[in-house]
Amino acid sequence: MQASRVKRLVAVILFILLALPFTASGQTDDTAKITDIQVKGNSKVEAETIRSRMSLQVGDVFSPSAVRNDVTALFKMGFFDDVQVEAEGFQGGLRLIFTVVERPIVRSFAFEGNDNIEAAKLREKLTLTPYSVFNPSLVAQNVEILKLYYQGEGYFNVRITPVVVKLNDKEDKVIFLVEEGDKVRIDDIEFAGNENMSSRKLRKAMTTKEYNMLWSWLLDTGAYKLYEFDNDLERIKALYFNNGYIQMSVGEPDVVLDEKDNELDITIPIHEGVQFAYGKLDVSGNSVFASEELLDNVKAKTGDIMNREQLRQDVIKLTGLYGTKGYAFANVSPIINPDVDTRTVDVTFQVEESDLIHVNRIEISGNASTKDKVIRREVPFFEGDIYDTSGLKKGSDRLKNLDFFEDMTITPERVPDTNEVNLRVNVKEKSTGSFSIGGGYSTVDRLMAIGEIKQRNLFGNGQELNFRGQWGSRRHNFTLGFVEPWLFDRPISLGVEAFNENKEETTIGYSTKSVGGSLTLGRRFWDYWSISGTYSYANVKFYDVGASAIAAYGQEEFDDKTISKIGMSVARDSRDNYMFPAGGSKSSIFGEVASSYLGSSDSYYRVVGDSVYYFPFYWDTVFSLHGRAGIIYGFNGDTPPVSELFYLGGINTIRGYDWGEVGPKAADGQILGGNKHLLFNAEYTFPLLTAIKLYGVTFFDAGDSYGYSHKFDLGSLRYSAGGGFRWMSPMGLVRLEYGKVLDNKDPNQTGKWEFSIGTMF
Secondary structure (H helix, E strand, O other), rough: HHHHHHHHHHHHHHHHHOOEEEEEEEOOOOOOOOEEEEEEEOOOOOHHEEEEEEOOOOEEOHHHHHHHHHHHHHHHHEEEEEEEEEEEEEHHHHHHHEEEEEOOOOEEEEOOOOOOOHHHHHHHHHOOOOOOOOOOOHHHOOOOOOOOHHHHHOOOOOOOEEEEEEEEOEEEEEEEEEEEEOOEEEEEEEEEEOOOHHHHHHHHHOOOOOOOOOOOOHOOOOOOOOHHHHHHHHHHHHHHHHOOOOOEEEEEEOOOOOEOOEEEEEEEEEEOOOOEEEEEEEEOOOOOOOHHHHHHHHOOOOOOOOOOOHHHHHHHHHHHHHHHOOOOOEEEEEEEEEEEOOOEEEEEEEOOOOOOOOOEEEEEEOOOOOOOHHHHHHOOOOOOOOOOHHHHHHHHHHHHHHHHHHHHHHEEEEEEOEEEEEEEEEEEEEEOOEEEEEEEEEOOOEEEEEEEEEEEEEEOOOEEEEEEEEHHHHHHEEEEEEEEEOHOOOOEEEEEEEEEEEEEEEEOEEEEEEEEEEEEEEEEEOOEEEEEEEEEEEEEEOOOOOOOHHHHHHHHHOOOOOEEEEEEEEEEOOOOOOOOOOOOEHHHHHEEOOOOOOOOOEEEEEEEEEEEEEEEEEOOEEEEEEEEEEEEEEEEOOOHHHHEEEEOOOOOOOOOOOOOOOEEEOOOOOOOEEEEEEEEEEEEEEEEEEOOOEEEEEEEEEEOOOOOOOOHHHHHHHHEEEEEEEEOOOOOOEEEEEEEEOOOOOOOOEEEEEEEEEEEE
């Protein structure tokens, strides 16, 4: 094909030379000019596009080599099967006519024989597109792409043949005929040269596994997937590098196919070298921080085994330290100097401090409903401020916790030739208003019906308005609330709530009906701290009071009461996500006083301290520790209302026990609320199916509630442990957890399943 094109090109050039005028001496006039250039035969490719690839232009002196180069350039476009050039005299010079034969377009692509991989997945890998010009070399490239993909999925012997079907003169269809073959199983993975690292440990670092007939078919392991195997070689290197073998290398694996059994034996050659430890650690180029301060933030220590991943984390830590001081573009590079004789590595952290970076502009986009100020006030920067990288995380966490956005990013972009950055805040809003009715069930409240109207971002101002009603076999309540988080555009919150609640607490011998409301003012300060004050008022009526309750408390304790109280809370909340925290903590101390001076029937005070910490671990797992302690006492000769005492047990306190079962009891078994309590919870949560937000949980609970005649006593704590599942479903949080009682103080309490769900339609 190429030879025939060259012959035609030579013939064309000879024709052009014969067409040139002759001088008197019989020599050709090599100064003949091109007076016109025409393009013919094109229908899909514009003539101007073709001319743009040609070096020859009208007015140029004719050159055979230039014609040859232009023909070659047009062929390289990939759009033509043939290019011919003709010349004719025109206006005292030459007219060149380029006639092209366009390739057909490919109307569609199809696959046949792909039994195990869907055509949609194969089509995603193609670089070919429908209605593009047919290009044989591009088709061949895509055959190789498909082969690599198949081999990456374990089909080592796949064969793919492209077939071109002529639909008409201008359109083709390409069919990829696939012979998948069977998946090649890995029979054996061996290592050669690994004297200091066991083969078992190396295999554990790999994703590629040997085929096991018991579980490989279920877990999709045991197949030779090329791209995963290449990554495994890097994982092996990383394992060695993180254990001090910085001069190790991995050779070309020996992969042997047993065609009869369709199995692979793989041998991976390894050169380990010697193990290195850290020698001298130093810092250079630093002036903002003292060397001692920087080295105090480094985990690597002289004498420790060299660890490349640890070193990388140290560099990140030092770079982040500079970022918190406004040196956002500081660069830290570890300079490594190994000494083979002493088997040590001296490391110098070379610092390029750059300059202080300031915020130039804060630009917000993507918000159709939410007002700019609602977003801007959560970003802890103003124009002109020093850019602090830790502030970027704070702003991201705050915006996420608003729960107004499906997606959100804050991207710093450096302004060219300045020491400033623009912060681009891009959000993708989600619905913040809801109307829902439905039902639910919990082991505490039993069956319930729920209705709610809520708007969490009222008029785009970040305000919350909600009305909620709940009807159940044990509880009926109605709540109307409004929250303004930024009163007068300052970090002052205002909350107003009215409620009507009816509780049928048969397990403690009485039921209550409460009607009232509350007013709360809060102030956020520093980064994570807040303080709030609350006034609340409620009328409480007791009914269905049992004889045991009257005997335990006295009849006068169940008279109608008015509770008027004021409270104050100080809290620090650094959780990275309010729904599923993976880091940070929340701690608070709350105190309230009810008094006859405020119009309350009884005078009492309550103090509660509460704290929970979240610790992220590997593979997106989280460990948390929670503790709470509280007291309530009367004064002026009064006792607190029995409805205000502490009752422990159930899914929200100590799992495995019935609600109210943990604490003091009368001689006849009547449950008595405590005026003091301790509660401890330890949990470990781990993702099961992150796509649907399904998590597993294991826990250990401990706590107790104490009567007036008892002091806090750690020796009397009740214990339980267990596990379960949590699912953030479209209907709300679903919890299914089993708690096993770990003490034998009450033979009736051995353990139980706890279940709760709020179903919304």
